[in-house]
Amino acid sequence: MxxxxxxxxxxxxxxxxxxxxxxxxxxxxQWSFLVLFSIIHFxxxxxxxxxxxxxxxxxxxxxxxxxxxxxxxxxxIILFLKYTTYNFWIGKGGLQLNLKWTFxxxxxxxxxxxxxxxxxxxxxxxWMCLAGLAYISLSWGLMLHLAPFGETVDxxxxxxxxxxxxxxxxVLIIASIWINDTxxxxxxxxxxxxxxxxxxxxxxxxxxxxxxxxxxxxxxVVIFFxxxxxxxxxxxxxxxxxxxxxxxxxxxxxx
Numbered sequence: 001m002x003x004x005x006x007x008x009x010x011x012x013x014x015x016x017x018x019x020x021x022x023x024x025x026x027x028x029x030q031w032s033f034l035v036l037f038s039i040i041h042f043x044x045x046x047x048x049x050x051x052x053x054x055x056x057x058x059x060x061x062x063x064x065x066x067x068x069x070x071x072x073x074x075x076x077i078i079l080f081l082k083y084t085t086y087n088f089w090i091g092k093g094g095l096q097l098n099l100k101w102t103f104x105x106x107x108x109x110x111x112x113x114x115x116x117x118x119x120x121x122x123x124x125x126x127w128m129c130l131a132g133l134a135y136i137s138l139s140w141g142l143m144l145h146l147a148p149f150g151e152t153v154d155x156x157x158x159x160x161x162x163x164x165x166x167x168x169x170x171v172l173i174i175a176s177i178w179i180n181d182t183x184x185x186x187x188x189x190x191x192x193x194x195x196x197x198x199x200x201x202x203x204x205x206x207x208x209x210x211x212x213x214x215x216x217x218x219x220x221v222v223i224f225f226x227x228x229x230x231x232x233x234x235x236x237x238x239x240x241x242x243x244x245x246x247x248x249x250x251x252x253x254x255x
Contacts, residue, residue: 019178021036022036022174023171025037026167026170026171026174027167027171033144033147033167034080034144037076037140037143037144038073038076040140041072041073041076041136041137041140042069042073044136044140045065045068045069045072045132045136045137046065048132048135048136049065049068049129052125052128052129055125055128056121056122056124056125056128058120058121058122058125059120060121060125060129061118063114064111064114064115064118064121064129067107067110067111067114067115068111068129068132068133070107071104071107071108071111071133071137072132072133072136072137073137074103074104074107075104075133075137075138075141076137076140076141076144077141078100078101078104078141079138079141079142079144079145080141080144080145081100115129115130143170143173144170146169146170147167147169147170169239172219172236172239172240172243173239173243175219176215176219176239176240176243176244176247177243177244177247179211179214179215179218179219179244180211180212180214180215180243180244180247180248181211181247182211183210183211183214183215183218184203184207184208184210184211184212184248185207185211186207186210186211187206187207187210187211187214188202188203188204188206188207188208188210188211189207191206191207191210192204192205192206192207193206194206196208203248208248211244211248212241212244212245212248215240215244216237216240216241216244217237219236219237219240220233220234220236220237220240221233223236223237
């Protein structure tokens with residue numbers, strides 16, 4: 001795949017705007033973080049439904065779509081409010097119920113009833129819809145779960161304590177995937193020859209490996225200058241390696 005300067009310029013400008021929006025949402029405050037992830041969550045679900053309808057040549061009822069979205073969003077909010085509990089007791093010293101999980105369980109039951117009584121949707125399509133709860137809602141919920149807002153993340157390496165903002169891990173994961181995608185495109189455009197997969201013929205092994213290596217090196221060098229510690233840098237480079245590999249093959253899974 002030959003390097004296309006105009007395509008690169010378009011991708012770069014788009015990435016800069018996208019990065020600005022994402023970083024604003026990630027770093028401004030807790031509520032901008034939640035609003036950003038909420039918008040992405042809803043958009044992901046609607047694209048996911050379009051893919052299922054296209055693959056199975058069906059039309060999913062709007063009520064079922066909204067039940068999925070609300071059920072998934074509730075799961076994401078539960079994970080977001082990880083430090084908040086809403087419990088009540090039934091009887092004296094009896095059953096203790098967590099209202100958050102009880103509410104989500106009720107929604108999930110309602111979803112099953114609506115989904116499986118619909119005979120126009122093939123069984124495989126129904127299970128694909130349910131898989132979206134893990135693929136979309138659980139994934140974004142766990143990302144929110146990684147960020148203790150208003151707090152710092154303390155980690156110890158040997159006898160040294162390092163302190164970082166609470167949103168450091170989500171920002172690191174997203175930045176690693178961005179850098180990997182950009183570097184993979186550049187390397188693949190310049191020297192890519194061997195297709196990575198039939199489902200995505202424009203991806204090459206050269207671009208994939210080059211993107212992963214360069215993203216790890218770039219993040220490692222930046223972290224070294226921030227913390228002045230190769231130990232911290234190596235730990236973060238390992239996390240970047242995992243995020244880059246997972247991001248690449250996650251893209252192939254979607255296709």
